[in-house]
Amino acid sequence: xxxxxxxLTIITASTPLLLAATGELVTEKAGVLxxxxxxxxxxxxxxxxxTAVSTGSGLLAILVGAFSGVAxxxxxxxxxxxFLANQVATGLALTIFGVGLxxxxxxxxxxxxxxxxxxxxxxxxxxxxxxxxxxxxxDVLVYLSFIMILxxxxxxxxxxxxxxLRAVGESHDSAHALGYSVLTVRYLAVLFGGFMSGLAGxxxxxxxxxxxxxxxxxxxxxxxxxxxxxxxxxxGRIAFGAYLFGAITILQLxxxxxxxxxxxxxxxxxxxxxxxxxxxxxxxxxxxxxxNAPQSIGKAFRPAK
Amino acid sequence: xxxNKAKSKTGQLDExxxxxxxxxxxxxxxxPGILANDAxxxxxxxxxxxxxxxxxxxxxxxxxxxxxxxxxPDAGTFEWEEVVLSLSNPAQARSLGIGMVFQHFxxxxxxxxxxxxxxxxxxxxxxKTIALRIKEVSDKYGLPIDPDRYVHSLSVGEKQRIEILxxxxxxxxxxxxxxxxSVLTPQEALNLFATLENLASSGCAILYxxxxxxxxxxxxxxxxILRNGAVVATCNPKLETAKTMAELMIGAKLHNIKRPKKSGxxxxxxxxxKLNLKSNDPFGMDLENISFxxxxxxxxxxxxxxGNGQTELMAALSGEVIQTGSHETIFFxxxxxxxxxxAERRAMGAGFVPEERYGHAAIKEMSLKDxxxxxxxxxxxxxxxxxxxxxxxxxxxxxxISDFDVRTTGLEMETxxxxxxxxxxxxxxxxxxxxxxxxIVSQPTWGxxxxxxxxxxxxxLDLAARGCAILIISQDLDEIFEICDRIAVLYQxxxxxxxxxxxxxxxxxxLLMGGKTTE
Numbered sequence: 001x002x003x004x005x006x007x008l009t010i011i012t013a014s015t016p017l018l019l020a021a022t023g024e025l026v027t028e029k030a031g032v033l034x035x036x037x038x039x040x041x042x043x044x045x046x047x048x049x050x051t052a053v054s055t056g057s058g059l060l061a062i063l064v065g066a067f068s069g070v071a072x073x074x075x076x077x078x079x080x081x082x083f084l085a086n087q088v089a090t091g092l093a094l095t096i097f098g099v100g101l102x103x104x105x106x107x108x109x110x111x112x113x114x115x116x117x118x119x120x121x122x123x124x125x126x127x128x129x130x131x132x133x134x135x136x137x138x139d140v141l142v143y144l145s146f147i148m149i150l151x152x153x154x155x156x157x158x159x160x161x162x163x164x165l166r167a168v169g170e171s172h173d174s175a176h177a178l179g180y181s182v183l184t185v186r187y188l189a190v191l192f193g194g195f196m197s198g199l200a201g202x203x204x205x206x207x208x209x210x211x212x213x214x215x216x217x218x219x220x221x222x223x224x225x226x227x228x229x230x231x232x233x234x235x236g237r238i239a240f241g242a243y244l245f246g247a248i249t250i251l252q253l254x255x256x257x258x259x260x261x262x263x264x265x266x267x268x269x270x271x272x273x274x275x276x277x278x279x280x281x282x283x284x285x286x287x288x289x290x291x292n293a294p295q296s297i298g299k300a301f302r303p304a305k
Numbered sequence: 306x307x308x309n310k311a312k313s314k315t316g317q318l319d320e321x322x323x324x325x326x327x328x329x330x331x332x333x334x335x336x337p338g339i340l341a342n343d344a345x346x347x348x349x350x351x352x353x354x355x356x357x358x359x360x361x362x363x364x365x366x367x368x369x370x371x372x373x374x375x376x377x378p379d380a381g382t383f384e385w386e387e388v389v390l391s392l393s394n395p396a397q398a399r400s401l402g403i404g405m406v407f408q409h410f411x412x413x414x415x416x417x418x419x420x421x422x423x424x425x426x427x428x429x430x431x432x433k434t435i436a437l438r439i440k441e442v443s444d445k446y447g448l449p450i451d452p453d454r455y456v457h458s459l460s461v462g463e464k465q466r467i468e469i470l471x472x473x474x475x476x477x478x479x480x481x482x483x484x485x486x487s488v489l490t491p492q493e494a495l496n497l498f499a500t501l502e503n504l505a506s507s508g509c510a511i512l513y514x515x516x517x518x519x520x521x522x523x524x525x526x527x528x529x530i531l532r533n534g535a536v537v538a539t540c541n542p543k544l545e546t547a548k549t550m551a552e553l554m555i556g557a558k559l560h561n562i563k564r565p566k567k568s569g570x571x572x573x574x575x576x577x578x579k580l581n582l583k584s585n586d587p588f589g590m591d592l593e594n595i596s597f598x599x600x601x602x603x604x605x606x607x608x609x610x611x612g613n614g615q616t617e618l619m620a621a622l623s624g625e626v627i628q629t630g631s632h633e634t635i636f637f638x639x640x641x642x643x644x645x646x647x648a649e650r651r652a653m654g655a656g657f658v659p660e661e662r663y664g665h666a667a668i669k670e671m672s673l674k675d676x677x678x679x680x681x682x683x684x685x686x687x688x689x690x691x692x693x694x695x696x697x698x699x700x701x702x703x704x705x706i707s708d709f710d711v712r713t714t715g716l717e718m719e720t721x722x723x724x725x726x727x728x729x730x731x732x733x734x735x736x737x738x739x740x741x742x743x744x745i746v747s748q749p750t751w752g753x754x755x756x757x758x759x760x761x762x763x764x765x766l767d768l769a770a771r772g773c774a775i776l777i778i779s780q781d782l783d784e785i786f787e788i789c790d791r792i793a794v795l796y797q798x799x800x801x802x803x804x805x806x807x808x809x810x811x812x813x814x815x816l817l818m819g820g821k822t823t824e
Contacts (some may be wrong), residue, residue: 160423163416163420163423163424164424166413166415166416167413167416167424170413170414170415170416171411171413171414173411174411174412174413175424176375177375177395177407177411178395178396178411178424178425179374179394179395179396179397179399180424286587287587287588290415290457290587290588291415291455291457292415295414295415
């Protein structure tokens with residue numbers, strides 16, 4: 001088996017998870033639990049796909065995908081932050097809504113296939129054997145996924161707005177008492193989460209397959225959520241988890257190809273189970289978990305007037 | 306009550322030329338069902354230490370939240386340096402030079418000291434500059450602290466230091482402190498007073514909220530006393546006695562309780578031998594080698610600053626956390642109970658009143674009747690063949706309400722609507738009516754108004770007189786000295802030897818609370 005194409009497909013399999021998990025990391029760090037990642041991804045996927053088919057512009061498709069994620073996240077934000085609806089129930093409803101809406105819009109796009117996004121080849125560099133192919137010559141979203149997780153990690157730990165966001169997620173009452181607008185911070189965090197989920201969905205329908213199939217996210221939104229929790233809200237571990245999942249997804253396909261006598265259903269389960277088990281095992285330190293877990297996650301904020 | 310309202314005892318020595326820094330007139334604020342602030346007038350001058358005295362629920366917290374911009378008054382004017390203003394948020398209050406130290410800290414446990422201070426800093430300095438300024442200000446006022454420590458690893462006294470430093474970095478003109486000494490040892494409190502006097506002499510006005518009269522007398526030059534949301538008096542605490550101020554606060558005569566002489570009987574009801582316990586909470590405190598005993602009819606007090614293992618000790622004694630070690634460490638009536646669960650320990654005649662009233666002692670969303678059943682069903686036979694005995698439960702609830710003077714709207718009242726004092730009377734009443742042989746109570750009167758506190762303490766003494774062995778875990782030293790026969794101090798998870806109250810001094814206990822032993 002040639003290693004390079006395997007590694008390249010692993011990157012492709014991991015990117016949507018990394019994108020969605022980055023968004024959810026920021027959302028949860030602000031103290032909001034948005035279980036609607038799967039729904040936002042699906043809406044982003046069909047919106048991007050429909051745009052690409054009708055306009056032929058990849059960039060426009062990505063933008064439309066991302067902002068459809070933002071639009072769906074906005075519904076969640078209004079319901080849970082302004083109207084104080086239960087975050088868990090609203091998030092679940094959002095996923096169901098996303099599945100239905102994307103299937104409805106997508107019904108006329110089933111069976112159409114698309115040219116994948118162009119690779120951003122750099123003259124000369126991309127022609128270096130192995131390294132050139134590995135580092136250069138991906139599409140724009142792969143680079144963006146790396147940049148965003150690095151930026152999110154830096155933003156949260158090193159910048160003042162990041163500090164405020166963490167403070168809001170840690171204790172919204174204290175942050176309010178210090179004069180910060182809890183709602184503004186949370187709205188922005190939820191919308192950012194929607195943006196990243198929309199990008200993740202776009203990646204699936206524009207690059208990964210690239211075609212539209214109903215429910216094509218296949219639980220990746222839920223895995224992105226699990227990555228954030230089991231990665232104990234740390235950017236590095238979340239990236240590691242995303243790649244672990246991607247790697248096992250691809251490798252188990254190859255293993256199946258070798259004709260080993262294990263039921264394929266078990267092999268398909270493997271990435272989901274292995275990712276969670278590995279992350280749980282490396283995140284055993286309870287003090288660290290308590291330090292990184294946003295304490296006011298999922299709680300509605302009602303300031304006294 | 307209302308004839309007192311206009312009464313203003315002036316013993317003011319301030320020079321007349323000092324313009325008021327803060328002047329509130331006619332501040333009124335109501336919440337559904339209560340008038341929290343009723344036309345309050347308050348004037349604070351530059352450089353004075355002004356006490357705001359009152360019972361729980363008198364409206365002190367509401368008033369300071371209005372001053373700090375957290376709440377908006379329904380009526381009244383707010384004048385700052387002779388300019389009428391309307392504050393819309395705390396950031397605006399801070400920009401005027403108002404700083405506030407909260408009773409329940411507004412700190413972020415998962416952030417460092419430096420980050421905690423940076424986030425409250427309106428000048429948006431970077432962390433390095435902040436760390437330098439922290440050092441500078443903490444040296445100046447004698448408040449040592451390491452900027453890189455995580456807040457969860459600090460003691461309560463150190464956490465308060467951060468809150469104060471956080472305000473001082475803003476160079477405030479008015480510093481508001483809400484019950485600052487409730488979490489400090491007596492010695493730590495003295496250090497705080499020195500810092501505050503130092504601050505006041507440099508021109509910063511201090512609004513000092515408290516219900517502890519002795520410290521108000523020694524620290525403050527003016528006191529405004531609130532009762533039921535209205536100002537009942539303004540006085541110079543140095544010219545008043547603690548008793549007169551207490552009566553103004555409560556609006557009634559205070560009765561002292563007398564602790565009866567101990568009978569001296571020896572009947573070992575509770576024996577703890579070398580109890581070790583690792584805390585379940587990563588930020589908690591492990592218990593080490595705890596040993597003590599309680600005799601029949603005796604009240605034993607465990608003093609100590611919160612966070613020194615009280616939660617863990619209570620959980621171990623009540624059976625919320627079960628010992629797994631090979632040898633017995635906890636004996637009730639001579640029987641080892643280490644591996645028994647809460648209900649089994651209760652069946653042996655023990656009663657427990659945990660510190661967290663909601664979540665451990667009672668359920669907020671359930672009715673009084675249902676809450677009455679929770680701990681009594683076994684002993685009082687209130688469930689027969691799986692069916693609730695409705696009449697008996699109602700009778701019991703009625704009895705708790707009438708015997709313990711719980712002010713309610715009825716048996717079906719949602720427990721969450723009880724005030725702190727009434728709730729604690731209900732919880733303690735529920736345990737006492739089961740006639741326990743052993744009663745273990747954590748923070749019996751924390752956050753309870755003085756009238757109810759006296760009643761609760763008296764109930765505990767009466768119960769001890771009937772032979773019950775009582776353990777009190779409390780942060781309130783006055784309370785411990787008032788009702789306990791013997792006292793021990795919990796510090797960093799270890800317990801000092803028991804000391805007879807007659808031979809103990811507040812200084813000695815205070816030093817033990819800070820981890821020092823008397824030479």
